[in-house]
Amino acid sequence: MELPKISFYNEISRMMFAFGDSNVHNPDTVTLVESIVLKQLRTIVNEALKYWDGHILKGEDLIFLLRHNKIKMQRFIRYLQNKILTNKFKNLTSNIIDLDSDELPKNKMIEFIEKIDETGEFTSLSDIDEVKIERQIRANMMANELDEKKYAEFHKARCTSFGRFRTSLERLRLWIDPKRSVSFNQDALDVLSYFAYQTVAEIVGYALLVREDAKAGTDPFKNLHGSYYTNTILSASNRFGANEPETSKVANQPPISVNEIKEVMRRVHSPQAGKLNFGGSPPVTHYLFAL
Template sequence: METDSDITYYNEISLMMFGFGDSHKPNPETVRLVESIVLKQLRTIVQEALKYSDGKNLKGEELIFLMRHNKQKMRRFVKYLINKHNKLKIQVDFTEINLDVKPKSDLLEFIERIDETEEFTDLTEFDEVKYERQLRADRISQALDEKKYLDFCKARCASFLSKDTTYRSLVKLRLWIDPKKEINFKDDALDVIAYYAYETVAEITDYALLVRMDSKSGTDPLKHLTGSYYTSTMFNGRHKFEEPNPDYSKVYMSQPPISVNEIKEVMRRVCTPQAGRIHFGGKLPETQYLFAL
């Protein structure tokens, strides 16, 4: 029987990193480091959210409330809730989805209540980060053979709730975060946590690829302008976007896995306040380095 200390998301995170742009076979040490970062950040998020609860019972609303300062990430979460609702509706009653009608759920209604300016539910604004991830995935898919393309599709579907039944996945996630079972998590809270974990892996991978791109730019401050900011790290020499017909077959497969040092550099940049950062002389908030928020 699996004990609390045996719980790991190594396989899921390895797949997710591949799906977000890492090598087909991510570095095992890098995956373990990312897993430890994700776990630490989730536990910090939970402790922050408990400040808005009674200290022991945690609901999804308290976790969502932490995201209120980032309208773009809140919008991305709203899209996630809508897509999840529509997927379940299709699976249950096979009816067509009316995209003009927003579904109702407790979490969506809570977001609407705290959305005084209607910024959180305005989904018309362009999401640059989401677009760059999709563009990167498209470029990768064109560089893969049939077998690796199928593996890539599988990796793109990986999440912290993708194995076994949803109930078993939630139990595993709860024990991973709270092995001593000191907190009473509502199901919607664990669903939000799973989403935060997924976004944390995505952002770490995004930033690691940016670190790699910066290291390739050398002393030329304008070199990184060729191609998309997230995507150009995967294109070397004449295989960048200025070519009318870049040879994608030579792009992705030659990229080494994201290294431990690249992840450490990401954390150094995120956790160390930059010179001149405006914080009005006050202490930086505890959540300023949390990727999901």
């Protein structure tokens, strides 16, 4: 029996736009990113299977893989809290929400994180998530350059995900495991959807850094923190409202290229020599963007 052909090409192309790529994407680049995301998700599942009970892969089995990265764990907790609050707001007629309460919203996945959080660093949420802040700055700078029509497209792109609805989660499951060799519960699919989204975000962010490195040349000040947001890429002359349709694209920049993505992967798989591991090897998942 022939397995169904499933693709998230359209979703990934919109996500890449939302994270800073040109709105006129490079099809080959999107295809490459899609293959990377799928490969990494399957690797994540294989890692999680080391901790499962042999019956159903649960969200907790996947969350456990985040234990090596405090910032990403805190980012995931914030995602869970926002999702819980969103679901509560959908039922305002039957629920009273105390937004001033000191008690943070929880579900069983947050409770699991609290159990493995021996030092309290995961749930303190006190660390600054610089990567997320930079994504927000980039999105705000892009949004300020758009006319009403293009802003609507950008907003749609920012709302795109891998598993907004149950049908999308089922597609995601079949994409990752077309032979249905693993049983996933609902929480596991939600976590995988989140990991896939974060993987696209990380790849685009690194690709833009690769581009800035290429532009820097011998200028020692070119890559100072924040320079990406003030260079001519986002100048007023390059906004969406240009008369020529062929130049009406975000930041008037070329789409992220295949070579830029390949350079990202080269750097990820070939870490700088002499990296300190403090007496131990880095976790086997160190090259997985979501972790």
